[in-house]
Amino acid sequence: MTPEDLKQFVRTVPDFPAPGILFRDVTTLIGHGPSLTAAIGHLATRAQASGATMLAGMEARGFIFGAAAAAHAGIGFIPVRKPGKLPVPTIGVDYQLEYGTDRLEIDPTTITPGQHVALVDDLIATGGTALAATELLRSAGAIVTHAFFVIDLPDLAGADRLRAAGVTVDALMDFPGH
Ligand SMILES: O=P(O)(O)OC[C@H]1O[C@H](OP(=O)(O)OP(=O)(O)O)[C@H](O)[C@@H]1O
Numbered sequence: 001m002t003p004e005d006l007k008q009f010v011r012t013v014p015d016f017p018a019p020g021i022l023f024r025d026v027t028t029l030i031g032h033g034p035s036l037t038a039a040i041g042h043l044a045t046r047a048q049a050s051g052a053t054m055l056a057g058m059e060a061r062g063f064i065f066g067a068a069a070a071a072h073a074g075i076g077f078i079p080v081r082k083p084g085k086l087p088v089p090t091i092g093v094d095y096q097l098e099y100g101t102d103r104l105e106i107d108p109t110t111i112t113p114g115q116h117v118a119l120v121d122d123l124i125a126t127g128g129t130a131l132a133a134t135e136l137l138r139s140a141g142a143i144v145t146h147a148f149f150v151i152d153l154p155d156l157a158g159a160d161r162l163r164a165a166g167v168t169v170d171a172l173m174d175f176p177g178h
C-alpha cells in the first residue's frame with residue numbers, strides 16, 4: 001500500500017479533545033493489518049535511508065510507530081516519556097500542545113554522544129512535541145537531523161518550526177486545513 005492508500009484509514013473526529021479540534025485518529029489505521037504493516041515499512045525504509053542508528057518515539061502514539069519501525073530497521077529505540085515514568089535520573093523539558101501543556105523526559109544514558117537519532121511520531125501539529133524531543137535528545141549528545149511522521153497538519157506549521165531547528169521533516173501524508 002502506498003502512503004496515499006493509507007490516508008483513508010485515518011479516522012477524523014471533530015471536537016476532540018476540545019471544541020474546534022479536528023482529531024486525526026490513527027486507531028483505525030493500526031487496527032488494519034495491511035495498513036499497519038505498510039506504514040511501519042515506509043517509516044523504517046525512510047529512517048534507515050536517513051542514516052539514523054537509533055529511533056526515538058514520543059509517548060504514547062510515537063511508541064506504536066517508532067518501536068515497530070526501529071525493529072523493522074534492525075536498530076534500537078529510545079522511549080521519550082511523559083513525566084514520572086522512568087525509574088532512573090532523567091532530563092526533561094516542558095512544552096505546549098495544540099490542546100494543552102505537557103512534559104517529556106528521557107534517560108540520558110540511553111544515548112551515546114554523537115549518535116544519529118531520528119524521531120518518529122504518529123502526527124506533527126504545532127511541532128511542540130517534536131521540538132521538545134529534539135531539544136532533549138540534543139542535550140544528551142544526540143545528533144538529530146531527521147523526523148518521520150505518519151501525518152502532518154501543515155496549517156499548524158509544526159514541520160516549518162522543526163525545519164527551522166535544523167531537522168528534515170518527512171510525513172507519509174498530510175491533511176491541509178487540519
Ligand atoms: O505537534 P504537536 O502540536 O506537539 O502535537 C503532536 C503530538 O500530539 C499527540 O500526542 P499527545 O500529546 O496528544 O499524546 P498521546 O500520544 O499520549 O495521545 C501526537 O501523538 C503528537 O505526539
Ligand SMILES: Nc1ncnc2[nH]cnc12
Nearest residue numbers: 022023024025098123125
Ligand atoms: N489534530 C490532532 N489530531 C490528532 N492528534 C493531534 N495531536 C495534536 N493535534 C492533533
